[in-house]
Amino acid sequence: MxxxxxxxxxxxxxxxxxxxxxxxxxxxxxxxxxxxxxxxxxxxxxxxxxxxxxxxxxxxxxxxxxxxxxxxxxxxxxxxxxxxxxxxxxxxxxxxxxxxxxxxxxxxxxxxxxxxxxxxxxxPQILGDVWQDIRRVAAALGVDATPLLSALQARLDVCQNRTYASRPGVACIEWTDPLMAAGNWVPELVEIAGGKNLLGQTGQHSPWLTWDALVAANPDVMVLMPCGFDLEQTRRAAQDMIQHPHWGKLKAVQAQQVFLADGNQYFNRPGPRLVDSAELLCEIFHPEPVSVYGGQGWERL
Missing domain, CATH: 3.40.50.1980 (Nitrogenase molybdenum iron protein domain)
Known part of the structure; x- marks a missing residue:
């Protein structure tokens, strides 16, 4: 070759x-x-x-x-x-x-x-497209994607096959001003991680969102994951959201269930780290004593 x-x-x-x-x-x-x-x-x-x-x-x-x-x-x-x-x-x-x-x-x-x-x-528009892209890249470069894809699927299966006491209603925010809900593969990640996705549609581009629609959805958990923003930039973006008059109306805010995520390193890179993103959401929705991604990939607001 x-x-x-x-x-x-x-x-x-x-x-x-x-x-x-x-x-x-x-x-x-x-x-x-x-x-x-x-x-x-x-x-x-x-x-x-x-x-x-x-x-x-x-x-x-x-x-x-x-x-x-x-x-x-x-x-x-x-x-x-x-x-x-x-x-x-x-x-x-x-x-x-x-x-x-x-x-x-x-x-x-x-x-x-x-x-x-x-x-x-x-x-890619959905997780299946991402896995197919990995196969196409591997084929074009003359290598076998099967071992990688099998390892990634095994990790997703661990998230998906867990038994959860409850499935919180989740709003994932991909941009904060103006508001945008996360679409494409993110709703799938929410469901795999044991949440119920409330905004944005699987396989559809991320939609713009009004504050009235966010209040109407009234999520149990809200995850801010602005595209291209690291945690520090997301912290600053969150401070602008906090100033909005509707902020205090949200159930997630009242219950202190608002989380910041590194959208740049995780959710907005349609490759192997979408599996990390699902695992990260598992940690947020269903906390365990030991966190792999906390403090690095996500934090509570």
Whole structure:
């Protein structure tokens, strides 16, 4: 087999490649790829066209301004891509806000003068799509995905097969200002972890949400998991939510059942760590004396 030279332009794909045992074949990454730690030394092939720092509302407004002007949110370093001479470029067509779009990658690859890498595009909507993407990546790279997928499914089965005394009603919030409920695979993760998902639909893009709708759902548990935010950024976003006049009406708030999660490292990376995300939710919904993810992946507000 010819030498593999893989450029991954989305964090979940980087983690899939690493989980398949091919981390040493990665030669380039996106500006957001940070796991496993070994990839942080790789050349960076993308950059944002906006300032990613600020409040939820400020970031939202910057994204909207770019989209309304028909401008790209990210840019590809074509010169870097040319120098890396990849055999494969892995990207996504799931969300143009989260990473470079498939069309942008296709345009960039078409401009390369000395090689023509294979483009692998991921577009998962549900957990089953994520597992199928792992199979497709593995097949394109000439390895067997079965051991990895079997191990991931075994861990999910542990969560799903537990007996729970109750199933709390859960609201997962993917953006805080404006409000957005978590869709796609997150409702499945909630159900696997022993909760009852109240907002957002499996396999559907995350929907915008009004405060009136959140109050009407009145969740027993609320998990804030803003896309792209780590725990510190989520803490700041939560402080803005607390100021809303409807905040105190929520059952989860009154019962001190509001939790912050690292949405960047877990729920918004459709790869192997979605299993970690299910396990993390298990810890929140059904506390045990020992926590694996507490303090690192989640904390109580």
């Amino acid at each position: 010819a030498e593999l030279r893989i450029v991954s332009l989305i964090p979940s794909a980087t983690e899939i490649v690493a989980a398949l045992g091919l981390v040493d074949c990665l030669v380039g990454r996106s500006h957001e790829c940070d796991a496993p730690p070994a990839v942080e030394s790789l050349p960076v092939c993308t950059a944002p066209n906006l300032d990613p720092q600020g409040s939820s509302r400020e970031i939202h407004d910057r994204v909207e301004d770019l989209l309304q002007a028909a401008l790209s949110i990210y840019r590809i370093d074509l010169e870097q891509l040319e120098q890396l001479r990849p055999t494969h470029v892995i990207t996504q067509a799931q969300c143009d806000v989260c990473a470079v779009s498939l069309s942008e990658v296709e345009d960039a690859v078409a401009q390369l003068t000395n090689h023509s890498p294979q483009i692998i595009s991921l577009q």
